Amino acid sequence: MEKINVSMKVNGKEESLTVEPRTLLVHALREHLEYTGAHIGCSSSHCGACTIDMNGKSVKSCTVFAPQAEGAEILTVEGIGSPDKLHALQEMFKEHHGLQCGYCTPGMIMRSYRFLQENPNPTEEEVRFGISGNLCRCTGYQNIVKSIMAAASKIRDEANVEKKEIA
Amino acid sequence: MELNDEITIPAKLELVYKSLNDLEVLKSCIPGCEELIEEDDGKLSAKVVLKVGPIKAKFKGKVSLDLSNGPTRYSLVGEGDGGVAGFAKGGADVELIEDGDETILKYVAKSEVKGKIAQLGSRLILSTAKKLAKTFFENFKELMEKEKK
């Protein structure tokens, strides 16, 4: 089958790849561009391990064809923090034991990343509903919820500090 | 699973029975039938495309007719291999009742599926089977109506 060209911006970097149209976005990211943070858990859009951010929305990249992402801005777990400056979520997941085997973690963090922008001051119940598209087999979610609540608070605090500094 | 229904065909019993034995008639009535050929051993081989919403699968298989109780009873059984999609068996036991110039056709349709289509489509199989059986007999009725004209 004929291959086509797909361009997208991944973690701020322009990427261009030549793939079969049927290539799933998760494979394009993992295998062609070597961003292996997004994982494949179910292939049927139930588990959320492949969650990434596409054009400012959380999506399950196992259920998107690469050409559907033509021109999109993609953000993966590799793009939200750096070893020197972790994202608040990355820090808080570690602080509150929000992960065990780590397989669901990138998807969980990417969903939480977007969720906290949609709702910066959530209740615990809202967090649970907000991450209900992501399955975890290890943690029982309790510490994930705790981590997200803590990250929300940290992000708010940092924003307040910034505001004050600007003022 | 079994489904019962009946339909009135505007033709005499004899003609109805004869038509139900006609390969061309069967081919045009079986929904999605692309090919129906009599093999050397007298068995019928078929190619059928099953199309239900987003599902579309090609089945290769056999169709056999039981004519031992004709002309008032007739059975059709088909089974096909849909490759990755799985296996499907389906059939109908038909009873023909003379009603003047018309014939009442009563049928009990059966279906059984295996493989992915059974695993993923179980909630839709009954309604699909119903729909397919109905379509078959409605096609048949339509055809008989046309022939009448």
Added chain:
Amino acid sequence: MDDVKIPSSEERKSALSGLGTSRKRVEDARFTQGKGNYVDDIKLKGMLFGDFVRSPVAHARVKNIDTSAALALPGVHAVLTAADLEPLGLHWMPTLAGDKQMVLADGKVLFQGQEVAFVVGDDRYAVADGVSLVEVEYDELPVVTDPFKAELKDAPILREDIADQKEGAHGARRHPNHIFTWEAGEKEETNKVLDEAEVVADEMVYYHRTHPCPLETCGCVASMDKVNGKLTVWGTFQAPHAVRTVASLISSIPEHNIRIISPDIGGGFGNKVGVYPGYICSIVASIVTGVPIKWVEDRMDNLMATAFARDYWMHGKISATKDGKITGLWCHTTADHGAFDACADPTKFPAGFMNICTGSYDIPVAYLAVDGVYTNKAPGGVAYRCSFRVTEASYFIERMIEVLASKLGMDSAELRSKNFIKKEQFPYTSALGWEYDSGDYHQAWEKAMTSVNYKQLREDQKKQLQLFKEGKSRKLMGIGLSHFTEIVGAGPVKNCDILGLGMFDACEIRIHPTGSAIARLGTISQGQGHATTFAQILASEIGIPASDITLEEGDTDTAPYGLGTYGSRSTPVAGAATAMAGRKIRAKAQMIAAYLLEVHDDDVEWDVDRFSVKGAPEKFKTMKEIAFASYNQAIPGVEPGLEAVSYYDPPNMTYPNGAYVVVMEIDVDTGVSDIKKVYALDDCGTRINPMIIEGQVHGGLTEALAISMGQEIAYDEQGNVMTGTLMDFFIPTAWETPTYETDYTETPSPHHPIGAKGVGESPNVGGVSAFSNAVHDAFKPFGLTQAHMPHDHWRVWKIAKDLGLHN
């Protein structure tokens, strides 16, 4: 030097982050940044992909396999069938239970999803196209899915390869579909006690078929390097060394030329213990093609074909005096093993440790018989987050206790308390032969009952029942109790082996000159945080901060031999090996310290992170100083360097235990249950890292919730797997999962070097009974004695309907 204040022991201890510290995990930096290294992340030069053509039917003769169309497809390199594997003797493989299993369909298929052919191609896409082009002709055979029908006279014979064998791996076989009968305890004596008992409760308790379903499926990358003759396999292996030995035995590649590496594993829960056809086919394909081969199954493959768990029909009788003293227990289990006996049990235990089914109770006499049978279902029978068959055993006894309490008209909390093994009875030998190491069940139970305010709960329940009876509410309240005793840490080589490999474990430690260290183990973490906790054990043993200790597992070329991680054995066995290796380091360090301090060996004593001269604590050598000295001082009679290895053969199993309470409200009209409270008290002996223990308990409870309330591998009568996706195979989301309360008591194991017992599986073992008992308890006032799991909406609704609660 006098002006430098020596930090106190407490300060120094705290700097180590040793035992008892909620140390943050060292693994997390990688995982949170998407830098884990799971098997599907491995990409080797020239690597090809492989995948299976699987059987769509549950039982059929394979008449013909036509691979020509697939082979003609550009991008497809090879298609393997049983005919290709047969000359190598690899078309069948041994299972962990002494049976054998087809690698690729050899003449027939025995379950839906069975591996029929292996297609190798450029990438997943080409392979998938190839798979769809392989044409297989099947001649269908009658299907057996009901284990009680498997042994009927006219039942179709499933395993024609052994149809005539009267003896199996575990004794006599009485029917071609019969695998074994395994017995424990005193049959006649038990029958006698039951016959003469004042009260006998009799019930069939079914623990349905389910699946561990880790979020990462199984897979591997096999790479045969023909230049140096070395085979390397990266894969989702919970027991890498065992895989190496098995691979060597069946492939005839010398064991030293095989290197098995378990990279990061995305959850195991028992699913990744066994050896699967995918591993064998990848290895063969790599040998054939000369390039690395990757195989990763998809979710449906995982749920259809890799190891299931449970599927035990347990018929029980329990007898007691009128006032509730248990006098005997009888159990007959029919075990549905699927098409091959691939249970992951120690050789002498074909039904695992099902003979722990006397639970936490002092039962004078007991008898257990287990019959294994073949059916047209996937093989497996692994321990799913529990030690071998322990959750079945625990569920059985905890249901029987409830059934007996109903019969006696007695509160089941009181019945438990009345029959617990007493603290002073430990070590306690059970009627079925286990020696329980330690416990204080009464203390745990009382703490639990007080914490949840059990009396008040029963009052609330009465009120709710009253409202229901008056027609003011359609909800019932259920209080689910369970007190479980686990048996983990398999195990003593004298009675535990898998395929002849003793179930010891090992740790090797090297202290570097500057006083940091690396420790290697035969286990492999799948989320348990070994790199964090084993370093803590060592920190306390050798006085080097946990943060200065690197842990390495999963590479058979570097790690000492060990049987891997499952059955909560890592802490009891490898954890002990770690402590023992640490003690060897310390013993040598003591000699070095004494030499440096110019005193006799016996004149120095250990003090957190140093040896000091007895009576003169200001004279000391820290481990850091000792480490350096070991590399640069010529010490008479002492070899340079500071290394140790310990192979630990545990003297006994460990027996973690706990008391769980679940409170739920059930809507009798919709079958929907609302979990109000989950309280879990665990006694896992010495607590290494409370944060991680709590995390393990949360996770295990969630799996227990899933299993008891909806998760199952369901087959229809034709052998179709009806729960092959995560829509139908129930895994709760954050939304359905409640918040848990955890608690603990601490009764150290007397025979374990640090007293730790293991905890990963306890919450599953104790949780399932607690959730299920809550459902039963809600309907108890209306006469319900037993309803089978999973308690999903319609089955709960059915209970209410059958009890006439719907009018």
Added chain:
Amino acid sequence: MIPSAFTFYKPDNIEKAVSLMSDFGDEARVIAGGHSLIPVMKQRLTDIKHLIDLSGINEIKGIDITGNQISIGAMTTQVELINNEELFKKAPIIREASLQIADPQVRNLGTIGGNVANGDPANDMPGLMQLLDATYKLSGKNGVREVKARDFYEGAYFTARDDDEILISISFEVPSGGYAYEKQKRKIGDYATAAAGVIIRVENNKCSSASIALTNLSDTPVYCDKAVEIIVGKEIDNDLLDQVTKACVDQSDPVADQRGPVEFKKYVAGIVIKKALNRAIERS
């Protein structure tokens, strides 16, 4: 789970899309959010040679509320339905129902058009659209035509849409009265075991108008016309609601699956219908 190969098209207007559909006929499919279609393609239960992505067609996106008329472009996502405050003011039941569909990520891509046009009886939007008496606008090679949601569904996946037609928009009048969408499911991400929507106007305890529809309780969504006949014009009391509920249940025809047997589904249907009725009446 890898689909078979296809060519990909992303037309930027509806005419081009329709023309592709009529060129390729049976071999072509349109893709909206893809969350029903892609899983089926990955299982290879379908054979699509040409995939036409509708996401480039701006004219079929967005929500237009003019006066009493609401029109929603087929490519409007569920999350847009949820977040649109004006839509929430005019037809709050849309948000209530949309929040019960799948999960956040799926709602981000899932569209109203895909949900209603697919014809899967388990989808929630078809029942909701029957409830609102919506009109679907279809564009095909013979031009544009309109079909009422209540006439659109013929069987599981069988709809009034011709193979070459594309659903472009959905319109309905601003509903008035109390509303409720009740859904029982096993977990987030599951289809309904049973779901029911009710819109009702009650004045002085008398029902002046009503609409009731069911999801996943037959091979199509079910508009409960008989029940509506019973309730309209009557004084509301519990007996009447029981009669109405029974009439709805009688119109349902669920099939057994992993969610439970028929008998259970019918029973639960009765419960969710009654709950929806009560809640809608309370809100009216």
